[in-house]
Amino acid sequence: MALIRWIKPDSFVIDVGTDHAYLPIALIDRKITHKILAIDNNYKPLVKGRHNIRLAGYTDLIQLRFNDGLKNINFTGDEVIVIAGMGGVLISNILQEAKSRFQKNQTFILQPNWTWYELRKWLADNGFQIEQEQVIKEQNKFYSQLLVKYTGEKYAITDTEAFCGININIDDNSKLNFDPASTNSEDDSPLAVYSAYLSRLKRLAERKSRSIALYHKIRQDIESMIAKLYSD
Ligand SMILES: C[S@@+](CC[C@H](N)C(=O)[O-])C[C@H]1O[C@@H](n2cnc3c(N)ncnc32)[C@H](O)[C@@H]1O
Helix, strand or coil: CCHHHHCCCCCEEEEECCCCCHHHHHHHHCCCCCEEEEEECCHHHHHHHHHHHHHHCCCCCEEEEECCCCCCCCCCCCEEEEEEEEEHHHHHHHHHHHHHHCCCCCEEEEEEEECHHHHHHHHHHCCEEEEEEEEEEECCEEEEEEEEEECCCCCCCCHHHHHHCCCECCHHHCCCCCCCCCCCCHHHCHHHHHHHHHHHHHHHHHHHHCCCCHHHHHHHHHHHHHHHHHHC
8 A cells, every 4th residue: 555655647567476466456446557467476376366356356457477577578668666575685686687678767666575775785786766765664563665766877875774765755654554553643653653663773783783793883873863853
C-alpha cells in the first residue's frame, strides 16, 4: 500500500518477486493501472499469486510469469520496476543483470528488507539516483522504501547515508502506518516513527561496531541525527 503512492496512473508496472500478488491486485482494485507484469522465480509463490488473482477476478488482467529477475526482458523506459521484500544484495544482483538494457530516467521502487547498506552503495556506484525515501512501520518492524531513477551517473554516498537512507521526507511519511494494531497515538506521528527508526538503527550499528570499525562513526552520526530531530 505504501509503495503505491509512487505509481502514476496508467503506468506499466513490473513487479519482481510478486509472491502473493498483493501489489498487482491493489493496483487494479484502486484503478491505478491494469498494465502489470508480475514475476516470480519460485513455483509456490506463483501458485499463491495465481490463486489470489483468480479470487480477485483479475485473471485476464495480470500477466503472471515464471522468470529469474528481469532476465530476457527489454525496456522502453516507461516501465516502473518494483522489487520489494527481499535482501538489498539480491535486488542489486537483479538490477546488475538488467542494467545494460535500462533506459535513462527509468523508474524503480525498491524495498530492501535487509542489506540495505549494500544496496544504497551499489545504487550510488552504478548511477541509480535515490530521489526519495520513506520509512514504514508495520507490526513493530521498520522498512525503508526507495524511489529511484537510473541516470547512469555515479555519485558519492557516505556510510551513514547508506545505512540510514537519504532524501527521507519525514512529513511525507504521514498516513503511512498500516499497522492494524495501531492506535494512531502520538507514537505513530511521522516524527515519532522516524525517530524510532533511527533508534533501531543506532542499536544495530552499536552491535555491528563490535566487529566492524566503520559502524562506530555511523553510530555517532545517528546519535547526532536523533538529537537534531528534537532541537530543530
Ligand atoms: C518475501 S517475498 C516479497 C513479496 C512482495 N514483493 C512484498 O514485498 O511483499 C519475495 C519474493 O521474491 C521472489 N524472488 C526471489 N528472488 C527472485 C528472483 N531472482 N526473481 C524473481 N523473484 C524472486 C521469491 O520467490 C518471493 O516470492
